[in-house]
Amino acid sequence: MRGLVYINGELVPGEEAKVSVFDHGFLYGDGLFETMRAY
Known part of the structure; x- marks a missing residue:
């Protein structure tokens, strides 16, 4: 990894x-999620 x-x-x-x-x-799976619609 660099x-x-x-x-x-x-x-x-x-x-x-x-x-x-x-x-x-890490324990509870919290995070920020970004979504993008694809057609």
Whole structure:
């Protein structure tokens, strides 16, 4: 994984980006969803 990732107010290398198993979004599936209609 390349590039920088913004986590908890700081930029970290992509290789160091981790999600805690206690993260509310991870535990309960919360998230932001975007939809687009296709015909």
